[in-house]
Amino acid sequence: DAKTTQPTSMDCAEGRAANLPCNHSTISGNEYVYWYRQIHSQGPQYIIHGLKNNETNEMASLIITEDRKSSTLILPHATLRDTAVYYCIVRDFISSGSARQLTFGSGTQLTVLP
Amino acid sequence: DADVTQTPRNRITKTGKRIMLECSQTKGHDRMYWYRQDPGLGLRLIYYSFDVKDINKGEISDGYSVSRQAQAKFSLSLESAIPNQTALYFCATSDFGHGNEQYFGPGTRLTVT
Numbered sequence: 001d002a003k004t005t006q007p008t009s010m011d012c013a014e015g016r017a018a019n020l021p022c023n024h025s026t027i028s029g030n031e032y033v034y035w036y037r038q039i040h041s042q043g044p045q046y047i048i049h050g051l052k053n054n055e056t057n058e059m060a061s062l063i064i065t066e067d068r069k070s071s072t073l074i075l076p077h078a079t080l081r082d083t084a085v086y087y088c089i090v091r092d093f094i095s096s097g098s099a100r101q102l103t104f105g106s107g108t109q110l111t112v113l114p
Numbered sequence: 115d116a117d118v119t120q121t122p123r124n125r126i127t128k129t130g131k132r133i134m135l136e137c138s139q140t141k142g143h144d145r146m147y148w149y150r151q152d153p154g155l156g157l158r159l160i161y162y163s164f165d166v167k168d169i170n171k172g173e174i175s176d177g178y179s180v181s182r183q184a185q186a187k188f189s190l191s192l193e194s195a196i197p198n199q200t201a202l203y204f205c206a207t208s209d210f211g212h213g214n215e216q217y218f219g220p221g222t223r224l225t226v227t
Contacts (some may be wrong), residue, residue: 015135032214034214034215040222041202041221041223042217042220043118043204043206043218043219043220043221044157044204044206045218046216046217047214049214049215089214091214102149102157102214102216103156103157104157106155
């Protein structure tokens with residue numbers, strides 16, 4: 001799996017967009033970018049993933065640069081409940097016959113301020 | 115209602131006791147996983163199951179066993195609990211072919227004294 005680099009922490013005002021960057025300069029062509037978050041002591045939560053096109057779902061948007069060496073997770077209107085550690089991971093798409101544990105790095109602690 | 119549920123949510127037990135953690139899911143996923151999380155060590159995979167007849171060991175299966183009673187149910191047992199099994203335990207599920215999109219339960223905080 002390609003290595004990822006994320007800022008240790010970020011603050012965001014409630015109601016504003018939270019933009020969380022991730023660098024993955026060694027990503028290979030068949031690797032996807034996945035984002036998870038974990039609110040303190042709760043189960044990790046899958047957010048979104050993408051290969052090279054920008055993706056949007058009900059939780060967030062994922063913007064991947066054209067060279068795929070970095071990406072940004074966007075929470076369009078952050079709320080206090082979005083305070084969590086956000087993890088960016090890069091992995092190839094799991095084939096039908098294999099399973100590997102999810103490995104989270106240090107992630108970014110996002111604090112949404114009232 | 116939550117898609118992935120775990121019982122109990124908290125448990126304190128004594129060394130040597132047998133304990134079972136249960137996981138149920140309503141997502142209709144074939145694949146289920148058990149992880150433990152320790153401070154500073156991240157998630158570590160204990161066992162995983164691709165379907166009712168398929169059970170596989172993960173990174174740290176020693177001291178644990180599992181049972182896949184039905185597509186929706188996957189239980190984890192500690193036959194003889196020891197203090198270093200004190201941790202936060204998570205169950206997760208994923209759909210066929212989407213192993214990197216895992217959906218986690220709320221966790222069970224287990225303390226072995």
